[in-house]
Amino acid sequence: MGKKAIHFGSGNIGRGFxxxxxxxxxxxxxxxxxxxxxxxxxxxxxxxxVIERGVDGTVTKKITNYRAxxxxxNEAELVDEIATADVVTCxxxxxxxKFIAPVIAKGIDKRSNDMKPLAxxxxxxxxxxxxxxxxxxxxxxNTPEHRLDDHHERAAYANSxxxxxxxxxxxxxxxxxTLEKFYEWVVEETPFKPSEDTAADVERPTIEGIKWVDxxxxxxxxxxxxxNTSHATAAxxxxxRQKQTVDDAMRDKDIRSQVNAAIxxxxxxxxxxxxxxxxxxxxxxxxIIDRISNPHLADAVERVGRAPLRKLGRKxxxxxxxxxxxxxxxxxxxxxxxxxMAFRFQNVEGDDESKELAKIMAxxxxxxxxxKVTGLQKSEKLYPKVLEVVQKVQADSxx
Numbered sequence: 001m002g003k004k005a006i007h008f009g010s011g012n013i014g015r016g017f018x019x020x021x022x023x024x025x026x027x028x029x030x031x032x033x034x035x036x037x038x039x040x041x042x043x044x045x046x047x048x049x050v051i052e053r054g055v056d057g058t059v060t061k062k063i064t065n066y067r068a069x070x071x072x073x074n075e076a077e078l079v080d081e082i083a084t085a086d087v088v089t090c091x092x093x094x095x096x097x098k099f100i101a102p103v104i105a106k107g108i109d110k111r112s113n114d115m116k117p118l119a120x121x122x123x124x125x126x127x128x129x130x131x132x133x134x135x136x137x138x139x140x141x142n143t144p145e146h147r148l149d150d151h152h153e154r155a156a157y158a159n160s161x162x163x164x165x166x167x168x169x170x171x172x173x174x175x176x177x178t179l180e181k182f183y184e185w186v187v188e189e190t191p192f193k194p195s196e197d198t199a200a201d202v203e204r205p206t207i208e209g210i211k212w213v214d215x216x217x218x219x220x221x222x223x224x225x226x227x228n229t230s231h232a233t234a235a236x237x238x239x240x241r242q243k244q245t246v247d248d249a250m251r252d253k254d255i256r257s258q259v260n261a262a263i264x265x266x267x268x269x270x271x272x273x274x275x276x277x278x279x280x281x282x283x284x285x286x287x288i289i290d291r292i293s294n295p296h297l298a299d300a301v302e303r304v305g306r307a308p309l310r311k312l313g314r315k316x317x318x319x320x321x322x323x324x325x326x327x328x329x330x331x332x333x334x335x336x337x338x339x340x341m342a343f344r345f346q347n348v349e350g351d352d353e354s355k356e357l358a359k360i361m362a363x364x365x366x367x368x369x370x371x372k373v374t375g376l377q378k379s380e381k382l383y384p385k386v387l388e389v390v391q392k393v394q395a396d397s398x399x
Contacts, residue, residue: 011091015048020063025206049176083107087121097122120157125228188214246293247298263285
């Protein structure tokens with residue numbers, strides 16, 4: 001019997017990134033989704049293309065050997081497939097993990113202990129997303145307590161960090177996905193090593209393209225505080241200055257300088273905290289600047305900047321590194337400038353969070369805004385600086 005992978009979420013990341021690697025590693029890919037039109041399209045289209053664009057040219061890959069299950073109507077079928085699969089992956093968004101957990105739990109529970117444990121890897125833009133998914137799966141409402149004792153015999157959970165820019169797609173592209181050539185998919189290896197907490201026959205899945213590591217945190221934070229910080233900085237400054245796309249924003253010398261300054265600050269944290277050499281981090285920063293400046297991946301600043309409430313969160317791309325840097329006595333002015341632009345990203349068409357941000361800013365004191373949006377405590381060194389930023393944005397809105 002051939003290798004089989006279930007992937008939850010058949011959007012652009014699912015089809016273009018994760019499923020592409022699974023396909024190239026010899027897996028049959030079964031997409032699980034709730035969007036009727038997408039499921040029907042996958043089942044009626046025998047192949048689609050993944051178009052990788054880089055500054056050195058374009059590569060097209062043909063994806064076949066897949067099918068799709070509508071999890072809204074065919075849960076029993078999906079449970080059976082999970083019970084006999086080798087791998088479950090997902091790219092549904094952090095807030096959707098709790099909704100896919102029940103059916104995964106049922107599939108794992110139905111799985112024979114004689115099989116190798118199912119490898120579960122969440123591919124989300126979230127730190128420790130697989131741990132979060134595992135928490136939902138193991139919750140008493142999804143997995144009875146008496147079944148947890150040998151749960152590790154049926155499933156192994158590994159956190160991952162994914163890094164690839166997937167811009168907005170041509171509305172007439174069908175199932176085809178265009179993305180950048182560069183990618184990084186890092187997965188922790190420890191859950192696939194036999195130990196007291198894992199099954200004796202556990203082994204890591206054979207997926208080409210994955211970089212296996214024992215400690216994922218340096219890779220997660222390097223990506224979040226370099227790629228995501230720079231991308232969002234360019235988008236928020238770009239939106240504020242009426243730029244259409246991120247690459248257009250990066251052609252503005254002042255915006256490019258702001259982006260460089262922001263990741264110069266985060267780079268100090270990454271080097272000091274994780275022991276990555278300054279030379280390696282500098283080379284990584286240069287690569288990221290080139291990536292987000294790629295004109296072949298024209299990405300609207302509104303799309304990249306969407307969800308400002310999440311992106312201004314305590315552990316996110318601006319406040320997270322800035323808070324740690326402030327405690328260490330380092331400069332944070334560039335990150336604060338980027339955060340200010342994020343606070344100004346209000347009432348943007350098609351983005352509910354930007355509208356909610358505008359409401360919060362209008363109806364609350366600066367102190368309450370800082371508490372609600374960033375989660376910073378008054379005792380933290382960064383707090384008064386962020387308070388100043390919020391006060392400035394609120395004052396400007398009243399002029």
